[in-house]
Amino acid sequence: MNTLSYKTISANAQTVKKEWFVIDAEDMVLGRFCSQVASILRGKHKPDFTPHVDCGDNVIILNAEKIRMTGKKMDQKVYLRHTGYPGGQRSTTPKEVLAKHPERIIEMAVRGMLPKNRLGRAIYGNLHVFAGNSHPHEAQKPQTLKFKY
Numbered sequence: 645m646n647t648l649s650y651k652t653i654s655a656n657a658q659t660v661k662k663e664w665f666v667i668d669a670e671d672m673v674l675g676r677f678c679s680q681v682a683s684i685l686r687g688k689h690k691p692d693f694t695p696h697v698d699c700g701d702n703v704i705i706l707n708a709e710k711i712r713m714t715g716k717k718m719d720q721k722v723y724l725r726h727t728g729y730p731g732g733q734r735s736t737t738p739k740e741v742l743a744k745h746p747e748r749i750i751e752m753a754v755r756g757m758l759p760k761n762r763l764g765r766a767i768y769g770n771l772h773v774f775a776g777n778s779h780p781h782e783a784q785k786p787q788t789l790k791f792k793y
Contacts, residue, residue: 664786670710682757709746747773
């Protein structure tokens with residue numbers, strides 16, 4: 645086959661067409677749900693996916709407080725952080741985080757599935773998580789997306 649008969653198309657910031665999706669997280673399993681959201685944020689569902697370009701879509705997640713975890717993870721899983729001071733390690737469980745800031749469980753899970761570099765931080769800005777059923781992004785006319793699992 646003649647290699648000059650076709651060209652590989654590489655997306656860039658000017659050619660990428662970004663869309664908005666709204667997803668309901670009610671009764672979804674956290675890990676499975678967030679892996680699919682991370683894939684959409686990254687743009688892996690598009691035929692012109694380019695690894696070094698932010699070609700993903702914007703995602704709005706509703707009902708973050710109704711996400712679920714399998715097994716006993718709600719009580720036994722531990723989120724660790726450090727204040728930066730000696731002896732400053734703090735730990736919380738998903739149940740405690742869900743009571744105070746329900747959006748953070750999904751945000752932390754999705755952030756962990758994105759690249760750990762400048763591009764990953766830029767892609768993370770396209771995620772919008774809300775506790776409850778309303779959001780302030782109606783002007784973008786988001787499409788409703790449902791996952792099949």
